[in-house]
Amino acid sequence: MVCIEEITDIRRHLHQHPELSLQEYETTRFIIDHLEKLNIEYFTPLDTGVIAFIRGNAEQTIAFRADIDALPIDEHNDVSFKSNVPNVMHACGHDGHTTMLLALMKEVKQLSEQHSLHYNYMFIFQPSEEANAGANLLIRNFDFSPYNIQAIYGIHMMPDNPEGEIAYRSNEITASATEYRFYIDGKSAHVANKEQGYAASNALIQILNQVSTLQQFYLPGLNRNIVHIGKFNAGEAINTVPSTGYLEGTIRTYSAHDLDIVKTKMTEMAKGIAMTTGCQVEVAFTEGYPPTINHETLEQRVISAINDAQITPVHNDLPYLFGEDFSFYAKVAPTYFVFLGCRNKDKGYIHGLHHNQFNFDEKVLINGINYYLSLVRSYEHERKMGNQ
Secondary structure, eight states, X not given: XXXXXXXXXXXXXXXXXXXXXXXXXXXXXXXXXXXXXXXOEEEOXXXXXXXXXXXXXXXXXXXXXXXXXXXXXXXXXXXXXXXXXTTOBOOSSHHHHHHHHHHHHHHHHHHHHHSOOSSEEEEEEEOOSSSSOHHHHHHHHSOOGGGXXXXXXXXXXXXXXXXXXXXXXXXXXXXXXXXEEXXXXXXXXXXXXXXXXXXXXXXXXXXXXXXXXXXXXHSOTTSOEEEEEEEEEEOSOTTBOOOEEEEEEEEEESOHHHHHHHHHHHHHHHHHHHHHHSSEEEEEEEEEEXXXXXXXXXXXXXXXXXXXXXXXXXEOSSOOSSOOGGGGGGGTSOEEEEXXXXXXXXXXXXOOTTOTTOOOOTHHHHHHHHHHHHHHHHHHHHHHHHHO
């Protein structure tokens, strides 16, 4: 039986001691302490994060994942368990994700002591979701293939949905996230002889205008895409022709085809603007997270598990446009990622993800744990019936 007091203590400890991406040393130690108390096998393929493994009488494995890092945000909640670390906060619910997975792991361990399990179960406490694509780092540094993983499941807190709901959607559920940067090199000159220079500002203005039209003229109107300009600058002094310029932004899309269109157009744009302005213009892309794809074959099991846990399933008609590195686990096995509602207006839990007042009632974590347990029971029951 999941104990709400224990769940609350774990979550609040994690919340008070947040750590940034790839710096989650104390968080990892905290998780390992739990594993060792329960005598659970584990692996540490990276400096932070840990993979736990409970062996059953099986060659196949079901996996669950939680991310453990926090954000560079100064917390503005007035609570007894406020972050002890200045400018670092669990503002995205990863303290809740980790708590749910620790609780699930304890329950599965108890099941394994009562009878032989029909599957192996893996619990991935992954570092660095918020930066550096920790999931991809983990996949590169740990060989998942011997474990014959059949499915990987994940949960994310969602303040847009009320407590008591889980939002799901097969196929695309979150967007890809790709960063782009334009670098402009012009030629400086005194303003009195401006015709002798190549103004980086001229090139920058054209980039701004053309990037702003990509969504309108080149992408399908029915698809949800974002081509966002986040930062730009040019120039050195008030009386000189600007010799350098810079612009950066992000592309969010759940269509690989649409992403290719944007990247192609930006590359063509750089070449064309260089020709017309005399400046050198280059564009570079930093590949972020691919879209998270929920495998259709897992949908019915997910819906049944949500219902069995007495939670309301809510189907999302459209994907979210934020990125999530759970997407990388599709390289390993079929995946399914859901969103656990935590909004409660009466209690003031109304702030969005990455907000400095994001918070939730720990009781909602019981919903996530029960959903996970329903998945485990469905696999165990299915294999048990198949063996009869």
